[in-house]
Amino acid sequence: MLLRELTYELDPRNIACEPREVRLGRRDLSRMLVVDRQRGALSDSSVLEICKFLAPGDVLVLNNSKRLPGVIKARVAGRAKVDIRVVGLQTDLTCLASVSPMHAVRAGSALHFDDGNIAVVERLDVGPHRLCLLRTQRGLVQSLKAVGRPITSFFYSSYFDIESYNPVYAKQEGSVESPMAGLHFTPDLLSEIEGHGIQVAEITLHVVGSWLPPLGRSTCDYAVYGEAFEVSEEAAAAINRAKGAGRRVIAVGSTVVRALETAALSWQAAPEPLKAVSELFITPGHQFRVVDAYFTNFHPAQSGLMALDAAFCPRDLLMLAYAHANRSRYAFLEFGDAVFYT
Amino acid sequence: MAKSHIDENALFERDDFVLATLTPSGILLHHMPSGGYLQLGAAGKIIWELCDSTYSVGEIALRPWGTAHSPIGISHARRVIGLLLRGGFIQLVQSQDV
Numbered sequence: 001m002l003l004r005e006l007t008y009e010l011d012p013r014n015i016a017c018e019p020r021e022v023r024l025g026r027r028d029l030s031r032m033l034v035v036d037r038q039r040g041a042l043s044d045s046s047v048l049e050i051c052k053f054l055a056p057g058d059v060l061v062l063n064n065s066k067r068l069p070g071v072i073k074a075r076v077a078g079r080a081k082v083d084i085r086v087v088g089l090q091t092d093l094t095c096l097a098s099v100s101p102m103h104a105v106r107a108g109s110a111l112h113f114d115d116g117n118i119a120v121v122e123r124l125d126v127g128p129h130r131l132c133l134l135r136t137q138r139g140l141v142q143s144l145k146a147v148g149r150p151i152t153s154f155f156y157s158s159y160f161d162i163e164s165y166n167p168v169y170a171k172q173e174g175s176v177e178s179p180m181a182g183l184h185f186t187p188d189l190l191s192e193i194e195g196h197g198i199q200v201a202e203i204t205l206h207v208v209g210s211w212l213p214p215l216g217r218s219t220c221d222y223a224v225y226g227e228a229f230e231v232s233e234e235a236a237a238a239i240n241r242a243k244g245a246g247r248r249v250i251a252v253g254s255t256v257v258r259a260l261e262t263a264a265l266s267w268q269a270a271p272e273p274l275k276a277v278s279e280l281f282i283t284p285g286h287q288f289r290v291v292d293a294y295f296t297n298f299h300p301a302q303s304g305l306m307a308l309d310a311a312f313c314p315r316d317l318l319m320l321a322y323a324h325a326n327r328s329r330y331a332f333l334e335f336g337d338a339v340f341y342t
Numbered sequence: 343m344a345k346s347h348i349d350e351n352a353l354f355e356r357d358d359f360v361l362a363t364l365t366p367s368g369i370l371l372h373h374m375p376s377g378g379y380l381q382l383g384a385a386g387k388i389i390w391e392l393c394d395s396t397y398s399v400g401e402i403a404l405r406p407w408g409t410a411h412s413p414i415g416i417s418h419a420r421r422v423i424g425l426l427l428r429g430g431f432i433q434l435v436q437s438q439d440v
Binding site for chain 1: 355356358359361362363370372374377391392394395396
C-alpha cells in the first residue's frame with residue numbers, strides 16, 4: 001500500500017497539544033468515535049460511555065509498559081552539544097539512539113551527560129535509519145531519569161512531566177515511548193469496566209522507534225525494530241476464557257495488537273504465556289487471529305500506525321472516520337480523542 | 343541584537359527547548375517556551391546544526407552547502423544566526439565584542 005493512500009485532511013486546530021488532564025481536567029473525558037466495521041457505521045460517543053460498547057465476558061487488554069524519558073542532552077568530548085534520542089534500550093548500559101547533529105560524532109566518541117555519566121559511541125550507521133549504538137559507563141536508566149526529558153511531539157505546547165505520558169496502570173519500565181491509547185483510562189473507569197463483568201488483562205510490550213520515519217513511499221518501506229513483549233499466564237488465561245465463551249478480545253492500543261497478534265503466530269491451540277520479541281509489522285491483508293476490537297487514538301497520516309489501522313478497518317471506512325472526526329472537531333494524535341473499532 | 347553586530351568570532355549554542363523536524367527542503371524549528379516556529383532551508387539547517395558552541399560564525403560562513411558546494415557566506419550566516427537568536431532558538435556562549 002502506498003503511504004499517500006493513508007493521508008487525510010487535518011485542521012491544525014484539531015491537534016491536541018496538551019495532556020487530557022491539562023486540556024480537559026481529567027483523562028477520561030475525551031470524546032470517542034465508534035467505528036462499527038460490520039455495519040460500516042460511525043457513531044459519536046465518549047470514553048466514559050465505553051461500557052455501552054462492551055459486554056460481560058469480553059477482555060480488555062492493556063499494555064503496562066512504563067515510559068522513561070528518552071531524550072538526553074550531551075556534549076561530545078565535553079564541548080559540541082548534541083541531542084540523543086533513544087530508540088530502544090537494549091541493556092541498562094546499551095541503547096540504540098539517534099544522535100543529532102552528527103558532524104562531531106565518530107565511532108569511539110565520548111558523549112558526556114549532565115549527570116556525569118558518559119556514553120561511548122560503539123557503532124555508527126546501525127540499520128536503515130543510521131542509528132548509533134551507545135554504551136554508557138553507568139546505568140543509562142538512572143541517567144534518563146535524572147537528566148532526560150520525554151520524547152515529545154513536535155506540536156506539543158510544552159514539555160510535560162513524564163507521568164503525563166504514562167497510563168495509570170503502567171508499571172514495567174522499558175519504553176521510551178508509551179502506549180498512549182491507555183492514557184484515557186482512570187482507576188474509576190477501570191473499576192466501572194470491571195464492575196460490568198468485563199475482564200481486564202495486562203501484557204507488556206516495550207515500544208521501540210515508532211517515531212522513526214518511513215524510508216520510502218510504501219508501507220513496505222518501514223524498518224521494523226524488534227520489540228520485547230510478554231503475555232503473562234493471567235493474560236493468556238483471560239484471553240482463553242473470552243475466546244472460549246465467544247466473547248471479544250479488545251486491544252487498547254496498537255502495541256497490544258502487535259503483541260497479541262505476534263503471540264498468536266506461535267500459539268498452537270489455546271493462548272499460552274509467552275515472552276518473545278515482536279518484529280510484526282501489520283499492514284492491510286493481515287489476518288487477525290486474536291484481536292476482535294481495537295481502542296486507540298487518531299494517528300498521524302502516512303504512519304505505520306495508520307497502516308495497522310487500515311489493516312484492522314477497511315480503508316474506505318477508516319478514511320470516512322478520519323474525515324468525520326476532522327469535520328466534527330475531534331482532537332487528534334496522542335493527547336487527543338479516542339477511536340474504537342468494534 | 344542587530345545582525346551587523348554579530349561578531350565573526352562569536353560562538354552560539356542551540357537552546358535546550360527547541361524541537362526540530364526535517365522538511366523536504368531543510369528544517370522546521372519549534373521553540374517551546376515562546377511557541378515560535380522557524381523554517382530554514384538547506385543552508386539554514388547546516389547553520390543551525392553547527393551552532394554547537396564549537397564553530398564560530400566565521401567558520402560557519404566557510405562551510406560548503408548545496409550541489410555547488412559553495413560557502414554559506416558571512417552575510418547569510420549572520421542573517422540566519424540573527425533570526426535564530428531573536429527567536430530564542432540559539433544562545434550566545436562566547437564573543438569578543440557582542
